[in-house]
Each structure stands twice: as C-alpha cells, then as structure tokens.
Amino acid sequence: MYNSIWEKNWFFNADTIIIGSGIVGLSTAAALIEENPNHQVLILERGLIPTGASTRNAGFACFGSATEIMADIDLMGKEASFNLVKMRYEGLQKLRKRVGDKALDFKGDGGYEIITEPMVSKLSRLQEVNKLLRPIFKEDIYHLVPEKIEEFGFNKEIVKAMVYNKYEGQIDSGKAMSHLLTYVQKLGAKIITGAEVIKYEKHTDGKVKVILKNPLRDGEKCEFLGKNMVICTNAFSGSLVQNLNIYPARGQVVVTKPIPGLKLKGTFHYDDGYFYFRDFYGRLLLGGGRNLDIEGETTTEQKTTKLITDKLKSIIKDVILPGTDFEIEHEWAGIMCFGHGTKSPIIAKLEENVFCAIRMSGMGVALSSEAAEKIKNMILHGKTGETRFDDSRSELRPRL
Numbered sequence: 001m002y003n004s005i006w007e008k009n010w011f012f013n014a015d016t017i018i019i020g021s022g023i024v025g026l027s028t029a030a031a032l033i034e035e036n037p038n039h040q041v042l043i044l045e046r047g048l049i050p051t052g053a054s055t056r057n058a059g060f061a062c063f064g065s066a067t068e069i070m071a072d073i074d075l076m077g078k079e080a081s082f083n084l085v086k087m088r089y090e091g092l093q094k095l096r097k098r099v100g101d102k103a104l105d106f107k108g109d110g111g112y113e114i115i116t117e118p119m120v121s122k123l124s125r126l127q128e129v130n131k132l133l134r135p136i137f138k139e140d141i142y143h144l145v146p147e148k149i150e151e152f153g154f155n156k157e158i159v160k161a162m163v164y165n166k167y168e169g170q171i172d173s174g175k176a177m178s179h180l181l182t183y184v185q186k187l188g189a190k191i192i193t194g195a196e197v198i199k200y201e202k203h204t205d206g207k208v209k210v211i212l213k214n215p216l217r218d219g220e221k222c223e224f225l226g227k228n229m230v231i232c233t234n235a236f237s238g239s240l241v242q243n244l245n246i247y248p249a250r251g252q253v254v255v256t257k258p259i260p261g262l263k264l265k266g267t268f269h270y271d272d273g274y275f276y277f278r279d280f281y282g283r284l285l286l287g288g289g290r291n292l293d294i295e296g297e298t299t300t301e302q303k304t305t306k307l308i309t310d311k312l313k314s315i316i317k318d319v320i321l322p323g324t325d326f327e328i329e330h331e332w333a334g335i336m337c338f339g340h341g342t343k344s345p346i347i348a349k350l351e352e353n354v355f356c357a358i359r360m361s362g363m364g365v366a367l368s369s370e371a372a373e374k375i376k377n378m379i380l381h382g383k384t385g386e387t388r389f390d391d392s393r394s395e396l397r398p399r400l
Contacts, residue, residue, distance in 0.1 A: 015228065048194060053234065144162070210226065235358075252312070272291075345358065355375050
C-alpha cells in the first residue's frame with residue numbers, strides 16, 4: 001500500500017498504538033496524554049463502536065459482593081483478594097474523577113447481595129471480609145439489612161437475608177463510554193474504527209509494526225508504526241498473543257418494559273454473583289447465568305440463548321417481582337474475560353515496547369482506570385509493574 005506523506009506523518013505513526021477502544025483502551029489513552037500532552041496516541045478499533053463488554057455490561061460500579069470476596073479468598077488468598085478490591089475501588093474513584101458523575105450518570109444507591117438458604121452459612125464469614133477490607137474503607141462495609149427484603153418486594157420464601165454496602169453504585173454504560181470517547185478525542189488521541197488488527201511484529205528500528213486488513217482491498221494490508229503498542233482487547237486478545245491464561249465468558253442481559261411502582265433501587269447480586277440486577281429508569285435490568293452452561297458460555301459469540309434468558313425471566317417472576325406482570329423489552333450479550341485459577345487482571349509488559357491490560361474478570365468498569373495508570377507508568381516511566389500470569393503458561397509470543 002502506497003501512503004501519501006500526509007497519511008504517513010499524521011495517521012500511520014504514533015508514540016503509542018492502543019488496540020481496542022473499550023473502557024480500558026480509552027482510559028489508557030487518557031492517562032498517557034493527561035501526563036504528557038505531546039504523546040501521540042492512536043487507537044485502533046475493529047468495530048464501529050467497542051462491542052466487547054464496555055458497552056454491553058450491566059452498568060455496575062462495584063468491587064465485589066461479600067460472598068464473591070469469600071470465594072476469592074479461597075481461590076487466591078487474602079492478600080491477593082485485598083489488593084484486587086483495593087484496585088477496583090480506587091479505579092472507580094479515578095473513573096468518577098476523570099469523567100464526572102454527571103457524565104457517568106452515577107447513582108450511589110449502594111449494593112446488595114441476596115442470600116438464599118444454601119448461602120446462609122456463609123454469613124458467618126462476614127466479619128472476616130469486613131476485617132480484611134477495613135484498611136481500605138476505614139469501617140465495616142458489609143451489613144445485614146433484613147428489612148429490605150419486604151421493602152423491595154422480594155419473595156421471602158426464597159430470600160432469607162440481604163447484605164448491604166453503601167459504597168457501590170450504578171452507571172449508564174453507553175453514556176459513560178460516549179463521554180469518555182469525546183474526552184479522549186479532545187485530548188488529541190486519534191481513533192480509527194473498522195480497523196481489524198491481524199498481527200504485530202517488531203520493526204527494524206525497534207518500533208512495533210501493527211498490521212491490519214485493508215477494508216477497501218481484499219488481500220491487501222495496512223501497516224501502522226508505534227514506539228509502543230498496548231493490547232486492550234480483553235477476551236479477544238488470543239488472536240494477537242498466544243499462551244495467555246485467558247478465556248471468554250459471555251454475559252447475557254435482559255431489560256423489562258417500565259414497571260409501575262418498581263420498589264427496588266440499587267445494584268443486586270444473586271447466586272454467588274452469577275446473576276446481577278438493578279433498576280434502570282423504572283425498568284428492571286437482569287443479567288448473568290453463565291453457570292448454567294459454562295462450556296457453551298465460553299464463547300465470543302455475542303448472542304442470547306433461550307436456556308439462559310428463560311432462567312433470567314424465571315428469576316424475575318419467582319424471586320424479584322413475585323406476583324407482578326412484566327414484559328422483556330431488550331436483550332443482548334457481551335463478552336467478558338477470565339483466567340483459570342485467578343481473578344487478577346493481566347497488566348504487563350509482554351516484550352520490549354509491547355504491553356497489555358486485559359482479563360478484567362467482569363470488572364472492567366472498576367479496573368480500567370487503575371490498569372491505565374499502571375500501563376502509563378510502564379510506558380512513560382519505565383516502571384516494571386506486576387506481571388500476572390499462570391506460571392505454567394507464561395511463555396508469551398505473538399500470534400502470527
């Protein structure tokens with residue numbers, strides 16, 4: 001492909017090329033340019049808009065329910081679980097500061113967890129979690145609120161207890177991403193959509209050559225050069241780098257039509273966090289259910305399935321809104337990224353001038369700003385940061 005001198009100088013070269021314009025990619029661009037306004041950032045997005053999880057999530061500004069943190073302690077230990085909650089909470093504060101609560105449509109109504117009979121025994125560990133997190137919040141944050149069961153109209157035969165924390169909230173994910181996108185562009189970042197990256201390789205001068213399909217000519221390639229490259233494509237990163245401990249996890253969501261007199265307000269976790277719901281402008285938004293078909297939901301296919309949407313509807317009918325008529329108005333699916341044996345993200349230097357911030361484990365809203373800060377420090381200040389891999393699978397190489 002023969003580029004003009006204008007294209008070469010202003011579109012095909014950058015200090016840092018970011019792959020993916022989701023919340024992590026945009027936050028990374030913002031962090032770099034906020035510190036160094038002369039830093040040239042180019043973001044390449046394969047879709048017309050980001051369509052992984054950033055615009056397809058449930059809009060939770062959360063850092064983990066009590067029983068989820070208990071499970072994390074059992075999986076990773078107390079220190080790693082503490083550090084992860086700290087990173088999520090501090091990341092949320094950075095996001096709110098950068099974008100603003102009005103632009104996020106942030107509502108700080110708190111977060112709740114529904115406790116059913118099989119989970120009641122876990123309440124004995126509530127103080128263990130409160131004690132672990134006290135250095136972050138300076139107080140116990142998880143409290144039993146039995147009176148809320150009737151107040152919100154839940155089925156008392158199924159819901160045996162409720163746990164509340166005041167620090168969580170909700171956002172409008174579309175509005176948040178729209179404002180973050182505008183903010184990053186005002187800072188000077190260039191964003192090219194419809195840019196499908198095939199691979200990357202090292203250039204002769206030490207730069208990174210990023211190779212894309214040419215959308216106008218079949219079989220022809222486009223090449224971009226960056227001093228640095230950051231992969232922010234979460235579950236889709238396996239197409240660029242091999243041997244990462246990552247796998248995709250689909251999350252399905254349904255939204256009802258407006259429900260007159262809807263009582264619940266806030267964000268809610270149910271069944272060990274596999275289901276989650278919230279109020280949404282007088283509607284009920286409910287998502288999750290991948291535990292019903294782990295193998296089938298380990299996919300990057302963005303569609304809903306009858307198995308899971310039927311279960312979501314039954315939860316609305318039997319648990320959340322017993323005796324209330326409702327109709328489903330919208331449904332969609334988004335793709336999250338998890339790792340085997342860990343909930344920690346991968347925020348790392350993969351090789352010289354090549355970085356990644358991926359594996360957000362369904363917490364991209366909370367982790368994005370902290371991940372961006374760490375990548376910025378690696379690029380601008382040469383900080384090593386923490387590499388988070390499964391040691392048995394840490395031999396990284398480009399996927400050619």
